[in-house]
Amino acid sequence: MKNLLLKGKVTRKNFELDFDLALPGSGITAFFGESGAGKSTLLRAVAGLVQPSDGQIRIGDEIWQDDEKKIFVPTHKRSVGFVFQDAALFPHLSVRNNLQYGMKRIPAEKRVISLEKAVDLLGIGHLLDRVPDTLSGGEQQRVSIARALATSPDIMLMDEPLAALDMKRKSEIIPYLMRLNAELEIPILYVSHALEEVSMLADHLVLLEKGKVIASGKISEMLTRLDLPLAYYDVAAAVVNGQVIEEDREYCLSTIRFSGGNILLPSANLSVGQQVRLRVQARDVSLTTEKPVNTSILNAFEATVVNLSPDANGQVLIELDAKGTRLLSRITSKSVNTLKLGIGKPIFAQVKGIAVIE
Numbered sequence: 411m412k413n414l415l416l417k418g419k420v421t422r423k424n425f426e427l428d429f430d431l432a433l434p435g436s437g438i439t440a441f442f443g444e445s446g447a448g449k450s451t452l453l454r455a456v457a458g459l460v461q462p463s464d465g466q467i468r469i470g471d472e473i474w475q476d477d478e479k480k481i482f483v484p485t486h487k488r489s490v491g492f493v494f495q496d497a498a499l500f501p502h503l504s505v506r507n508n509l510q511y512g513m514k515r516i517p518a519e520k521r522v523i524s525l526e527k528a529v530d531l532l533g534i535g536h537l538l539d540r541v542p543d544t545l546s547g548g549e550q551q552r553v554s555i556a557r558a559l560a561t562s563p564d565i566m567l568m569d570e571p572l573a574a575l576d577m578k579r580k581s582e583i584i585p586y587l588m589r590l591n592a593e594l595e596i597p598i599l600y601v602s603h604a605l606e607e608v609s610m611l612a613d614h615l616v617l618l619e620k621g622k623v624i625a626s627g628k629i630s631e632m633l634t635r636l637d638l639p640l641a642y643y644d645v646a647a648a649v650v651n652g653q654v655i656e657e658d659r660e661y662c663l664s665t666i667r668f669s670g671g672n673i674l675l676p677s678a679n680l681s682v683g684q685q686v687r688l689r690v691q692a693r694d695v696s697l698t699t700e701k702p703v704n705t706s707i708l709n710a711f712e713a714t715v716v717n718l719s720p721d722a723n724g725q726v727l728i729e730l731d732a733k734g735t736r737l738l739s740r741i742t743s744k745s746v747n748t749l750k751l752g753i754g755k756p757i758f759a760q761v762k763g764i765a766v767i768e
């Protein structure tokens with residue numbers, strides 16, 4: 411697996427970005443942070459659109475910048491597929507010609523991803539003869555992602571690719587991004603300030619605040635850490651990875667196995683054996699000290715309290731360990747006292763709502 415090394419400083423009048431990151435060479439890494447945190451600047455440094463000082467940018471064996479060795483590869487010689495918020499397609503060219511334009515920029519022997527493959531991955535085969543003006547925002551963005559892919563890049567850089575789209579269009583595109591991630595080895599750096607989007611898509615997360623890297627790690631671990639701001643968002647959620655082990659036709663339920671046990675979910679077109687990612691919101695997890703009986707809630711797991719921290723409005727956030735999977739729960743401080751919760755306490759986590767992501 412290719413590793414990415416990104417290091418450097420970008421100094422502007424009222425802003426300094428300082429980064430030193432070793433990131434996985436595959437999967438989606440999200441750069442997450444508030445507006446002005448430096449996410450886009452970091453992405454632009456990888457593309458060579460910004461030249462950091464004391465810089466080192468390595469994508470696997472490719473060295474794009476190494477100030478010690480006085481190497482700086484200009485943007486047009488870096489094999490990056492850039493996707494922006496605005497699809498930026500050529501309005502006078504058909505979708506097919508937009509795609510071919512991207513592909514023709516690289517020599518034939520470097521083409522690893524065929525046009526057909528890019529078209530298939532983004533599901534745009536039926537749009538090839540149309541011009542961009544006649545496509546929806548979501549379709550345009552799928553074409554723009556396919557165009558970037560068709561250049562067979564070493565890395566995909568996506569700067570808020572869904573930010574200009576409404577919720578419906580966003581949810582149309584997310585499955586395609588997941589598919590790219592599942593089927594291609596190309597690492598994707600993905601800028602976003604939407605936590606829900608990131609928790610659906612990312613494998614790894616880099617948290618930026620005012621130009622500094624606050625933390626970098628696996629998404630499943632970052633989302634539940636109480637020393638980071640992510641757990642305190644209203645939509646805070648844990649990511650749970652599991653595998654479908656059974657489909658119950660009679661009750662229309664899927665059984666998903668994860669480290670903490672079996673999860674029962676209303677069937678959602680899943681097939682046995684399939685790996686799935688689930689999102690469990692902190693507000694949907696309640697706690698009890700006794701194994702729940704006679705309850706309509708199907709899912710309850712043994713877990714241990716790892717950490718507690720006060721949240722706003724008299725609520726408390728609780729980080730839980732369900733035999734290797736981190737969960738979050740948000741309950742009242744009164745309940746914390748009633749249940750006598752403390753670090754290390756064994757409890758049962760009852761989960762009301764679970765969203766299947768893939």
Ligand SMILES: Nc1ncnc2c1ncn2[C@@H]1O[C@H](COP(=O)(O)OP(=O)(O)OP(=O)(O)O)[C@@H](O)[C@H]1O
Pocket residue numbers: 422423424425443444445446447448449450451452603
């Ligand atoms: N070309 C530039 N010249 C001077 N300052 C800049 C330039 N580009 C960005 N900045 C400043 O650098 C800081 C970081 O900007 P950047 O766009 O990287 O943040 P961001 O985290 O991507 O924010 P957003 O989510 O709003 O896009 C901001 O204070 C911004 O005003």
